[in-house]
Amino acid sequence: MQPHDCPSWDYEDHPDHKTILPSLCTRLLLRLRAGVLDPLLLSCDTRAAHRFLFSELTPDDYDYFAGHYRGENFRCLKYYDVQVPSDPRVGVYAAGVARAIEYLMGVTGDGITAIDGAYAVPDAHLSKQEKIVYLVVFSTRVLVEFLRVHPYANGNGHMGRFIIFSILAHYNIWPKKWPLDESPSYHQLISDYRSGNPGPLEAFVLNAILGK
Numbered sequence: 158m159q160p161h162d163c164p165s166w167d168y169e170d171h172p173d174h175k176t177i178l179p180s181l182c183t184r185l186l187l188r189l190r191a192g193v194l195d196p197l198l199l200s201c202d203t204r205a206a207h208r209f210l211f212s213e214l215t216p217d218d219y220d221y222f223a224g225h226y227r228g229e230n231f232r233c234l235k236y237y238d239v240q241v242p243s244d245p246r247v248g249v250y251a252a253g254v255a256r257a258i259e260y261l262m263g264v265t266g267d268g269i270t271a272i273d274g275a276y277a278v279p280d281a282h283l284s285k286q287e288k289i290v291y292l293v294v295f296s297t298r299v300l301v302e303f304l305r306v307h308p309y310a311n312g313n314g315h316m317g318r319f320i321i322f323s324i325l326a327h328y329n330i331w332p333k334k335w336p337l338d339e340s341p342s343y344h345q346l347i348s349d350y351r352s353g354n355p356g357p358l359e360a361f362v363l364n365a366i367l368g369k
Contacts, residue, residue, distance in 0.1 A: 163233035166222050166310045168214040181210050182338040185319070189326050196326035197269065200299075201262040203316040211312050226308040228254040239307050243344070246351055248307045257306045261299065265320075268295045269327065276328060289330070293363045294355075296324045301350050301358070314340050325366065333368025341365070 168174050185206060188194050199206055208224025215222040219233060227237040228251035241247040249257045275283060275291055303317045318337050325332060335341075346358040 159236045159238070160232065163237070164216045164219065166216055166219070168211055168311050170216075171214045174214055177213050178210065179338045181213075182315070185209055186322065186337060189322060190331065194323075196323040200269065200320050200323035200327070201265050203319060206319055207309060207312055207316055210315060222310050223312075226254050226258060227251040227310055234310065237310050239310070241307070244348055244351070247305055249305070254306060254308050258308050261302055261306065264302070265299050265324075268299070269324065271295075272328075289366065290363065292325065292328065292330070293359050293366065296321050297350070297355065297359050297362050299324070300362075301347055304347060305351070321362065330366065332366040335362070335365040 168178065171177070185194075189196060189199075194206075204224045204226070211223040212220060221229075221231045221234065225231060225234055227234055227239070229235065235251065237251050239248040272288075272292055272295060275288055299320055300317045303320060304313060307313050309316065315337060318335065318340075321335060322332070322337065341361070343358060343361050346361055349355075350358045
C-alpha cells in the first residue's frame, strides 16, 4: 500500500510546465536526430529520456519520480499504482511493472531485429512503402503495450510517443506530424486497438509519419 503521505504526481501541476516541457522535448529530439542518443537503447529503455524531460517538473523532494519506473525501490514509487478511469485495462500494478517492461524490451528488440532483416531486402523486392508499413505495425504494437503497462507515475504518453521516434530514428525516418510534447487525438484509436481493431491507429501513425 502506498504510504499515506506520498504525493501523486502530475507534471501539469508545475506552474512552468508549459514553458519547460516543450523546450526540453525539442532539445531531446534534436539530440536524437544529431546522433547523440542511441535510438535502439532508448526504444527499449526510456528512463534516461524520461529523466531528461521531467526532472524539473517533479514534486519537491521527489526527484526520483523522473527516470524511474513505478515499483522501483523508492519509498513513494514502490507501491505507486495508477488508475485510468476511461480505460481500466491500463496500469499494471506497481509490483508487476518490472516484469512487464522486461517482456516489452524483449519484444521490442526482437521486432527491430526482424525489421532490420526486412530493410536489408532490396527495394525492388520489398518496396520502401511496404517496409514503412511493417515498421508502423510493429511500432504501434509497442506503443499500445507500453501505454497499457503505464510504467511511470506520470509522463507515459510522452515516452510512448518518444519510443515511436526512437524506433523510426534507427531507420533514419523522421515523422512529419508526430508530436512529442502534445498528445495527438488518438485515445479512442488506442482503445479500439486494445479491443482488437488495430487498423485505425496504424493508419493514424502512418499518416503522421508521411505528413498526410
